[in-house]
Amino acid sequence: MNAEILNKLNDKQQEACRKTEGPLLILAGAGSGKTRTLTYRIAHMIRNCGISPYHILAVTFTNKAAREMKERVVDLVGEDANRALISTFHSFGLRLLRLYAVKLGYGANFTIYDTDDQKRAVKSILKSMHSVNKALTEGMLVSAISRLKEEGTSPESYNEGYARFDENEQLIGDVYVRYNRILKENNAMDFSDILLNTWKILQYKEVLEKARDKFRYIMVDEYQDTNKIQYDIIHLVAEKYRNICVVGDENQSIYGFRGANIRNILDFERDYPDAVVVKLEENYRSTPVILEAANHVIRNNTSSKDKTLWTRKKSGAQISLFACEDGREEVGRILDEVLKGKQEGKKYRDFTVLYRTNAQSRLFEEGCLRNNIPYKVFGGMQFYQRAEIKDLLAWLSVINNTSDNINFLRIINVPKRKIGEKTIEKITEYREAKGISLYTAVGECDAIGGLSQGVREKLRELFALLRQMIALSEELPVSKLFDELLSRIRFRDYVLDNYDDGEGRLENVDELYNSIIELERVIETMSLREYLENVSLVSATDDLNEEKDYLKLMTIHNAKGLEFPVVFVCGMEEEIFPGKKAAFSLSDLEEERRLCYVAITRAEEKLYLSWAKMRYLYGELSWRTRSRFLGEIPESILDLEEKTAGLPEEKTGENRWQTGRTESRNVAETAGNSGYAPAFRKAITAADLNRAAGDFPYAVGDKVMHKKFGLGVVRDISSRKVEIDFVDGTKEIALVVADKFLQKI
């Protein structure tokens, strides 16, 4: 390797690499080789500029991205590159916290709480508060608290600033305070705490000085998706040497709901007036047709740095648009394309289905099973969230950190040992009075009043077992400890006895065991704590395997940063994509549009878009309208595939997109003999249709008079109910009773 290391890059990319000193903003469009540029930049710094990898920090969005970047830099400049720290924000923070969390009053073996654990904590708080507020769910409280933490609002300042005036805000403030106290007691941090405490630890001068001295060259990938606290962390560390390079694309900012602040990237030049800005606009990924679609869609957004993707590639295939009758047909046509492609010599792994929400994966999974198409769903109900897996991890968590009451509560009766709610209440009362952990309290169960002899015996057994496991955890590797645990609590029997699909769940347990073995191969002498840390921070696509031949199914969010030869974006319907909640605010709508931009630009060769005129949503049949985003793509690059036999497609004007009740009737009548794969023959039966239409004689837009609510306008009709806008709000009325209350006017 030599000075020609940068030869493989284009001029702009080289410019970005050569500018190693001072602030640098790389505006990198989708597929413009930004990861490649960052990789070469690091290699160039190490190889050509004499910068020690020890001084380099690169922050990526996922562990997988970090791993890949590291591997590629090592390929370029050798093993020495391993001394550079390339990691996600959360891993970076944990690295510091492992050393310094004690300063903040945590034990070094603190536990990381995921969203599920957070909800359990909030639930217990609400219970102890005897809160009557039903408006806020645990989930809402958890996300409110996370948001506050990640925008740097402490419970104190929140309560001073807002909470006095509003019942809900008051509850949020109260829960926020208690929640923090409880996590601290449990020696636990949630995801937001990892970032917030990293920032707190950097307030110690000696820590900050060390960090600044070590990380003299900082790079941040996906900068458009950083939030306030991440921004503060990075700029705090970067302040001294000011060698900060951020890479991002404001058009791909899709994590606003998590507090990501698009302004971070838009304002970089304000933060660093001497910043050099490099734009990467040449796209190496997609065909011109795909880029044209992407450019047209994103043009409808207001906040955007001026940037247009272009490519040297020759024009590719048109974008196929499937207007399907229902969700099943959509699956059928997409899987038909996959099977056709497979016959033509493509691999399953060349195809990826993208959707807006996880719930949409189910139809595709069923379809794949029927057609023997190997597939893998990324994200969604994650492996580590399955009950049997979380139970085992809860055991390990308690063994690692006995202060962790949330996880102790989870396992106190798993496997079932007749310890019920009443018993738990008594122990809790005792432990709260004495200010001790659940674990310690169980150890003192003989001192707790009102427990039966049998229950005491069970508690003593449990405590003895845990004590033994804790002792073992100090000697045995995690895999051996895990094995021991399984046999001592007879977990396999428990799973087989308690779940209908026990066999399948046991496979998950085995998979967990295998993953431990695999990790132990990578991390030598992995401690229990290290293991738990590792499983807490895995992200959805971390185990994406490019070699294995399966169809990939994932949300658009999960597809960020990835690319695939053939992409299907399904469910392109109003209220799905853009989502229902985005209808009310321009900024939400624009985030949905950026999401659409991300989806389109994942495709290298061929893009399919699809929507269904009706589908089951929330278990009920509803009529759909196509996504507005489809209308933002020029018709000249769209291929409106000829529909199957017997279903003439209207092809005139806007009407083509409209779906009416009449048209839907046609669907049901002709359903049985459409031309697509037999397995996907029309699922909608005449019975469905009747149920759907009922005898309700109104249509959307009709004015009606209600006996009680007065004048209203029909907003939506579905198989079971009609939605009507009245003066004092929207009401839902069941179809079966509608004609008793309504009159058409």
Add this chain to the structure above:
DNA sequence: TAACCTATCTTTTTT
């Protein structure tokens, strides 16, 4: 205590 039944809600998106 645990199993069973019913009523209610869910769909954003994730480290």
Add this chain to the structure above:
DNA sequence: AGATAGGTTA
């Protein structure tokens, strides 16, 4: 439709 919470019963 599927998951889950809550209430009722064995």
